[in-house]
């Protein structure tokens with residue numbers, strides 16, 4: 001048996017061990033075909049079944065109807081920063097963006113390159129320590145869309161409610177918290193997520209678009225950059241990221257087996273409570289970097305009293321099998337990523353380690 005660590009990497013990140021074992025079992029001979037799925041045609045019946053299941057499971061797990069198209073595209077979430085405005089930001093319209101951190105400002109920048117993108121709200125002045133209040137998000141009544149980032153992977157904040165945008169389409173980058181809690185997603189017109197945090201390996205990006213928004217997508221775009229191309233062909237216009245889609249399908253099956261999003265949410269709540277409760281018991285030693293009501297359940301960011309202690313923490317944690325805890329260079333400190341595949345045992349053991357570390361270093 002391979003020795004596996006508790007992997008707190010922010011992305012690519014830990015995947016369910018059950019899923020990795022299935023991939024391993026099926027790797028050389030996918031369901032009696034005598035070949036690996038990565039050696040199969042994306043037009044084969046085997047891959048077609050995978051693609052169809054991945055689409056159906058996405059709708060089922062996330063609670064979405066057939067009026068949402070599910071696409072699996074290449075290019076990462078970062079390509080979506082451009083595809084969204086290319087498809088939906090016409091010349092006489094404005095698109096509004098909420099700036100809550102590094103990824104949302106990158107999305108905003110792409111919007112500005114392509115058209116008239118305006119800020120609807122920003123927490124930049126406050127070092128991105130919070131998610132703006134829903135009432136403070138202001139945008140034109142005829143905006144092409146409002147773009148938000150549900151979880152700020154680097155800064156450690158997360159939306160715990162969402163704006164009601166009425167007739168303005170709500171577009172969301174959910175890369176780092178998709179499928180982590182039970183939400184009513186029907187208020188979103190478009191959701192995208194790079195798979196490498198909660199859904200699978202890097203290389204595939206899930207895009208979910210409601211039909212009424214898709215119908216408004218611009219014509220005359222380069223073929224590969226048009227959502228309509230990919231929706232009409234069920235992501236099979238060209239060779240899709242097939243291996244990634246296969247793993248996303250297995251991860252969605254794993255989520256279903258856990259009891260769906262209510263069960264996943266319950267465990268995720270216990271995981272983040274294990275760490276935040278410990279931090280709140282010793283606020284002078286483990287100092288959270290964001291406001292409490294904006295705290296992320298997926299990426300928990302904290303500082304220790306000084307940088308040498310942080311280095312020591314990371315090194316000692318690694319020595320006992322907890323890896324990936326170094327904060328992003330723009331924040332420093334520690335970042336604990338608790339994606340779906342991190343076990344409750346992993347979060348509890350890390351909390352114990354933190355308790356012990358504080359005792360010997362405070």
Ligand SMILES: *Cc1c(COP(=O)(O)O)cnc(C)c1O
Pocket residue numbers: 011075076077078079103149151152153173174175176194195197
């Ligand atoms: C990781 C991440 C991205 C970037 O994803 P790529 O697939 O590397 O382009 C974008 N947005 C958020 C919120 C992320 O966490």
